[in-house]
Amino acid sequence: MAQSSDELIKREIIQAVGYVRNDCRLRIFxxxxxxxxxxxxEGGLTFQSDSVSYGSCDAGWFFKENDNWIPFIGLEGTDALNRGSSGNAQYQRFHHALGAVKEGYIGVYYLRKGNSIIQPDLYGMxxxxxxxxxxIYLIVDDLKVINDLLDLRLKPFELKEYIDNYLLKMKKIYDDSFNLKYKGSWDTFAKKRSTIIKPDYVIKYAARMIRNFTDGSQRAGHIAxxxxxxxxxxxxxxxxxYLFPKMTQADIDYLDKNKGNDKEWYLLRNEPNVxxxxxxxxxGVSNEVKDSLIKIKDLPSKGNELKIYNSSVKQIVEGLNNGKISIKK
Structure with a gap:
């Protein structure tokens, strides 16, 4: 039987790094x-920041100080590059190591080398x-980086130089990709990524509906x-x-009441500044557009429903861009 992604990554971590390195102990389950x-x-691998719990990590490295185990690195790993995840599926695990970063530690998202490439956007994120x-948040495809970080833990100046150089490498990958994919233009980015960029805020719109967060078979919640x-x-x-034109305030209230602890909805509702x-x-949206969206709000966006959605959203986006429509704040 083929190894699961989780098992494969954990075995690889133990083999490549070991259980103890430079007085840091591996925590893995x-x-x-x-x-x-x-x-x-509490002895686990879920980092919490400002009372928000982020996804559990696959591994963590801790050092002892005054009889307490202090985090140094939290790592989330995946074999997605060998399992057909070439697109935005790679973004879906980004939050797992983010809690460590928010708390001042090193967060690592390890994507094991495979047939697909790492999405350059991840480096920018x-x-x-x-x-x-x-x-610090690092995107890596080689566990040697973990060994390097552990070996430099007690050499603060060398560690900082190593991290700074790695961050610059990530930024270059991101910048080169942005210039190629979006022609170096935020306007092009906005059109391709369903985004409206204002001087003081940003809006992203998506055809999410309540079923995406109540039906366990749906993946749209992870994508969101x-x-x-x-x-x-x-x-x-x-x-x-984050604008969901196919959802009403009643839908939001229902999810807050009944799905408030579900991982995807919990993160969407608790991420600061979102x-x-x-x-x-x-x-400023016309009643005609609102009624059209409400009629299709619980239906998949395909066929005639997709045409209605696209037509309605086009009018909303035009209004948001020219100032005739605005977000209630």
Missing amino acids: PEGSNDDQKLVS AYNASVTEQG VGEMYLTKYFFPNKPFY TIVPIDNVI
């Missing part, structure tokens, strides 16, 4: 264990997170979270309004 879901302070959060973090860390210094916006909270 076997596949099937739920101990990783415990908070780091991690670089901007490193610039704006307390800790990944896209949320991409937008947030492409514009880390701007308030971010606001979910239903159609009710868009000022």
